[in-house]
Amino acid sequence: MTESATEIAARVEAFVRDIVxxxxxxxxxxxxxxxxxxxxxxLRVLARKADVMTPHIRADGSHLTHRETAQVLIASGxxxxxxxxxxxxxxxxxxIYLLGKVGSEDLKRRFLDPLVAGTARSAFFMSEPWEDGGSGSDxxxxxxxxxxxxxxxxxxxRKCWITGAAQAQIGIVMAKAEQGACMFLVDLPNxxxxxxxxxxxxxxxxxxxxCTVEIENLRIPADQMLGEPGEGFKYAQVRLAPARLTHCMRWLGACIRCNEIATDYANRRQAFGKHLIDHEGVGFMLADNLIDLQQARLMIDWTADALDRGERAGRExxxxxVAVSEALMRVADRCVQVMGGTGVSDATIVEQVFREIRAFRIYDGPSEVHRWSLAKGIKRHWEKSQGA
Structure with missing residues (x-):
């Protein structure tokens, strides 16, 4: 870990704790x-003042390593x-990551620069309504x-579950052509x-x-195609493997904070003649939280290292x-349980994080889809070992 990345993460953490x-x-x-x-x-005025706007992107436009990004995004979460x-x-x-890897210089100037500057927000149009027989995990x-x-x-x-579509200024739209899947950049609203x-x-x-959206006769200039025709699924994988990991980073940060709140509560609240922390039923839950949080951090670092070595890291x-989303669900659930009625109220962020961690187990691939993919890999490996 470089000294500069550690300093950025510390600055982000101070900003989020004290200002945000x-x-x-x-x-x-x-x-x-x-x-x-x-x-x-x-918030973004304050972030610029604190020099923490898009902190994982260096001044020259390059990214921190995935391992360094983990430290920064955990702090932001x-x-x-x-x-x-x-x-x-x-x-x-x-x-931002996808455009930095695949976008032409013209597309970067037009679409990437505003995203990095934080003056525009974006949406990724891929999922489709199941009623139409459209794509989701498949x-x-x-x-x-x-x-x-x-x-x-x-x-x-038609597209559905398009996060941020109602307030985005930039869209990445996926569609299929004779050559295969394609990606396009568009200005929003349109x-x-x-x-x-x-x-x-x-x-x-x-x-x-x-949002669910209908796209009707959307005309896009050919030079706003991202990359080459038919390469859309390949570009989606460029985006999705790191994106799964950065979700884990942000939600790890949220659960670290929830565990701090629950720990403080357990050390202050008394019941049956002693503090909650002194009851094994509560203390053990917080101990299990530490274990899950540490394991989540190790899994994130392991996959970040694989990406930094230039591996595709789909398996990792x-x-x-799967492991981090389910571990963090356990952490958030225990925090709610430790805090009792306070844990299900809006008195702290614990209730919100508990709800949103549940959604995290679905987006960017439900746990079952990832397990199915891993199982297919196990079978392929076995068949290869048998000379099949």
């Missing part, structure tokens, strides 16, 4: 209970508002189409992309919801996504 955390009580919320644009704008304030939140963080089922028309491509289809539903969901830390990221 008080905003958790800010009453400015929309009708989905998400922070409003005013809150985000205020110490508050549910921290990733928004520091511009390390999904989907922007993953889209991207090969994609129904949205794109067809060339002169120097444009025309896109038609009259050809219409939001038809924004459900209320179990999570509410990110603005813009998880799947294992880490």
């Amino acid at each position: 955390a008080p905003f958790e009580k800010d009453p400015r919320r929309d009708d989905h209970n998400c922070p409003t644009e005013d809150v985000i704008a205020d 110490l508050s549910p508002l921290g990733p928004l304030a520091c511009n390390t939140a999904a989907p922007d963080e993953g889209n 991207p090969s089922m994609m129904q949205t189409t794109c067809k060339p028309d002169g120097n444009h491509w025309v896109v038609n289809g 009259p050809a992309i219409r939001i038809v539903h924004q459900p209320k969901t179990i999570d509410n830390s990110l603005p813009g919801g998880h 990221s799947s294992m880490t996504k």
